[in-house]
Amino acid sequence: MLNIIKKEIRELLTPASIASMVVVAVIFALVGQMVGSPMNEITEKPSIGVVNQDEGLFSQTAIAVINENAEVLYLGEDRDAGWEKVQEKGIALLVIPEDFSSSILEGRPARIEVNWLLKGTGLMDNISSVAVTGLIQMINTSISEELISGGIEIPPEVALSPVGLSETVFLKDKVIPGVSPEALSGLLISQSVTIPIVIMMMVIMAGSTVISSMGLEKESKTLETLLSLPIRRRDIVIGKLAGSAAVGLIMAVIYMLGFNYYMESLTVSSSIDLGALGLSLGMGDYLLVGLSILLSLFAGLALCLLIGTFARDYKNAQTLIFPVTILAMVPMFLVMFKDFGTLSLLLQVILFIIPFSHPMMAMRALMFDNYVLVIGGIAYLAVFSIAITLVLTKIFSSDRLLVGWSWPKRGAKA
């Protein structure tokens, strides 16, 4: 029995399987690091600016709470100066209006104006806003305590909740009033979650089909027949890619429909209209997104076909699918959690180089008029596709497909 156990372990624990485990562990570590950083922001004091236009008692209470629980970058009366400080390293500018105290004393809830400076719309980009929301809640509680202990006669609902919020999100060049960062993030969940997952699934499915088909062509010796037919090698390459891309697009549409339905069943429908917030896409934008998907698919499949040329047979091709899976999952996680603009330079470069990233980012980028990223991505994908197709044509015209990447020894079939 020991002999069988040893044999099984030897078969299952190959260098390829060990490498896959190591890479998965590294990816989890990287994602953990990315997620960990915003998580720390929740426990840290939020960096904010405060513009106090009220000279009353309750604004002093609010400022005392803010001073204790936040890193105050600016405290004064000049809104512009406060916003300037927030833009340097803060997340929100709180404006206490001049009628703040008087409103409460008159039995009306006061409002603190919160101007959010959102840097991105990834799932992790808006987490720091939670700390500020908590701060407002603390102000509410403190003033409520003062009102109750001071015996001030106001309606009980105002005494229990004297401070309300008036929110405006500043995101890139967009000013979105009446929306909290959380609500905005929820609204953009389709762009943040659905599209990256669908693209990732499409790439893995279509890519693995291409790699496997190369392994199968070699194993069943159909490749030799194909290469001896009166057809240009370039046409074989383009034909294989175009056929796989068509299948990939069909897969994408099916996944998109299914996953969209799944997400809709999980999320509460929002009454906020993207168009009213200036975040809707025009026909030109959708064309750019479509072009990005198509080129990304073509580039990705060309890359897969290139990887497939290394496959010795069908079984070997299965192990070669792994790098493609990694290349599809890394951008999916990055795009899901963070905006391109809020990533470090190194991660931005990695994200840009991976051809699958661009359609994942395109729709969200276009909502915020980041045409440079989308058109730059499309240009990169076009160059990438052409370059890989040329390399593939060269390989298809050479010995490599039939004799492999190491020379056969005399006596072996060549």
Next chain:
Amino acid sequence: MNALEVKNLVKDYGNTKAVKGISFDIAEGEIFGLIGPNGAGKTTTLRLVATLLEITSGSIKVFGIDAVKDPAGVRKIISYLPEEAGAYKNLKGRQYLEFIANFFGDGKEKEEILRRGVQIAGLGQRLDDKIERYSKGMLRRLVVARALMVEPRLAILDEPTAGLDVLHAQEIRRIIKDFVRSGRAVLLSSHNMLEVEFLCDRVALISEGMIVERGTPQGLKERYKRPNLEEVFVEVVG
């Protein structure tokens, strides 16, 4: 004009010399056999003629077309049948023949190619079954049909009857014999010496990348005073 002219053909794989300067030619209407032990360089030579591999040095001309300068031109007039050739398993036999016929013509021309393919394959109703359900022999008949139905001017056949039963092997041999009557030519490789003796007008014995003997089967038997080609082969190569 010769159907095939191979001159000083060399093929190196890194430091390994697979083919070491072989020369031979095939006349129109001739069947030429390349025989030798495993790893002698037969398949490499066939693949070089089929323009699947790059030539290290030397030259190959198929009906006057240079295989290095115009490989696409060569591919238009040849057909290559690899040993153990497969076909796309999710297609039906007829669909596979049609797929290949599409590269060689359209309309009536394609229909004619397809008709010949169906006839050569001799698979009857089974031609409409998926290839994944074919036995080894049925698959071989299908790929032989694929290779010959396009009526190439030069057919390059690696072990054309391998895996076929006696009756079907005989049928394929008859088809190959008929095939060269209209000025076409065949370059074949086989381990079956009876088949080589029956089919080939001339043969070349290849060993370690070099042609060590050549001639007609009858001439070789007389030269080595052996009753059959198999014994000649053992004496020369063994």
